[in-house]
Amino acid sequence: MEIEDRDKIDILIKKLLTGDKLAAAKLISMIEDEPEKALKAMQIIYQYTGKAHIIGVTGAPGVGKSSLINYLIKKFRAENLSVGVIAVDATSPFTGGAVLGDRIRMQEHSTDPEVFIRSMGSRGHLGGLALSTQKSIRVLDAMGKDIILVESLGVGQVDIAISNVVDTVSLVLTPLMGDAIQTIKAGIMEIPDIYVINKSDLPGINIIENEIKSMLKLNTSEKDWEPPVVKTQSLTGEGFNTLSNKIKEHWKFLNKNNRLKSKRLKQAEIEVLETLSEQIKSKTWKEIKEIKDFKEIIKKVSERKIDPQQAVYILTKKINKKFSR
Numbered sequence: 001m002e003i004e005d006r007d008k009i010d011i012l013i014k015k016l017l018t019g020d021k022l023a024a025a026k027l028i029s030m031i032e033d034e035p036e037k038a039l040k041a042m043q044i045i046y047q048y049t050g051k052a053h054i055i056g057v058t059g060a061p062g063v064g065k066s067s068l069i070n071y072l073i074k075k076f077r078a079e080n081l082s083v084g085v086i087a088v089d090a091t092s093p094f095t096g097g098a099v100l101g102d103r104i105r106m107q108e109h110s111t112d113p114e115v116f117i118r119s120m121g122s123r124g125h126l127g128g129l130a131l132s133t134q135k136s137i138r139v140l141d142a143m144g145k146d147i148i149l150v151e152s153l154g155v156g157q158v159d160i161a162i163s164n165v166v167d168t169v170s171l172v173l174t175p176l177m178g179d180a181i182q183t184i185k186a187g188i189m190e191i192p193d194i195y196v197i198n199k200s201d202l203p204g205i206n207i208i209e210n211e212i213k214s215m216l217k218l219n220t221s222e223k224d225w226e227p228p229v230v231k232t233q234s235l236t237g238e239g240f241n242t243l244s245n246k247i248k249e250h251w252k253f254l255n256k257n258n259r260l261k262s263k264r265l266k267q268a269e270i271e272v273l274e275t276l277s278e279q280i281k282s283k284t285w286k287e288i289k290e291i292k293d294f295k296e297i298i299k300k301v302s303e304r305k306i307d308p309q310q311a312v313y314i315l316t317k318k319i320n321k322k323f324s325r
């Protein structure tokens with residue numbers, strides 16, 4: 001890396017540590033557009049992270065995540081807590097134009113120096129979080145934000161599971177979504193720490209509430225945190241006292257008996273293992289593709305002359321030979 005670049009990064013980070021919004025915005029853009037360069041910045045930033053309470057606000061498109069976050073910002077600001085928001089915007093086929101919507105919904109906070117909001121592209125990911133999201137959360141953490149809210153679609157686990165990045169997972173549902181419960185039961189969706197039934201002004205609220213509660217009763221696994229079910233209306237603000245209290249309760253819970261410590265230990269292990277296996281995978285794919293006859297072997301598979309398992313067998317032999325040389 002050029003000395004000039006390194007100097008620039010150092011200056012940016014110094015500014016970031018004082019809570020400078022522009023520095024944060026520049027670093028996140030670097031993570032998105034120049035990931036190699038950002039690695040150096042992340043190396044320095046990491047030691048300043050780990051203080052914020054990171055809260056995931058996940059749920060299907062349109063359930064009201066952004067509106068909800070808007071209210072939560074108000075709640076936390078009223079307590080003089082500084083807030084960062086990363087909205088993994090749905091460049092999704094379902095809700096094109098969500099970025100604009102988010103901006104309008106959260107706009108009222110944009111002039112508050114203690115609030116930083118950033119929308120990030122999900123780059124084709126339908127759920128889970130991209131690694132760039134995790135890095136951006138760290139930028140806000142180092143910036144000194146007390147609370148970091150992460151909006152995401154939260155279905156499936158593409159790069160990293162939400163629970164591996166945030167401390168508190170809140171899942172937003174609406175009265176219209178009975179089948180969401182099915183996805184939780186089927187294990188497609190992670191078990192959240194807090195259930196939020198938003199749009200509780202709509203009919204059907206009791207049905208979904210009972211469904212969640214009976215599902216929670218079925219879960220007999222030993223857990224000392226019972227996920228609460230909170231009803232909200234993000235247009236009127238109803239239910240937000242309860243919601244922010246439950247979020248704080250969960251934070252207190254984590255900070256007792258070394259729970260947060262062991263959670264972060266597990267998160268660190270998964271992050272290192274996943275990053276490492278990703279690297280090994282891309283390195284070995286490259287090596288394998290360079291093997292003489294690779295294309296020929298694949299062609300034979302596609303022509304049904306050998307089956308994929310046979311191809312793997314042949315390639316393994318060739319790799320071993322290559323590496324033993």
Ligand SMILES: Nc1nc2c(ncn2[C@@H]2O[C@H](COP(=O)(O)OP(=O)(O)OP(=O)(O)O)[C@@H](O)[C@H]2O)c(=O)[nH]1
Nearest residue numbers: 061062063064065066067095098198199233234235
């Ligand atoms: N009736 C009702 N409508 C709501 C409520 N909260 C949000 N909405 C509406 O639901 C729509 C979607 O709200 P958003 O906050 O953009 O939802 P989102 O989950 O962030 O959506 P995406 O980011 O596109 O996935 C908007 O038209 C909101 O006005 C609520 O409590 N009651």
Ligand SMILES: [Mg+2]
Nearest residue numbers: 065066098102
């Ligand atoms: Mg949104």
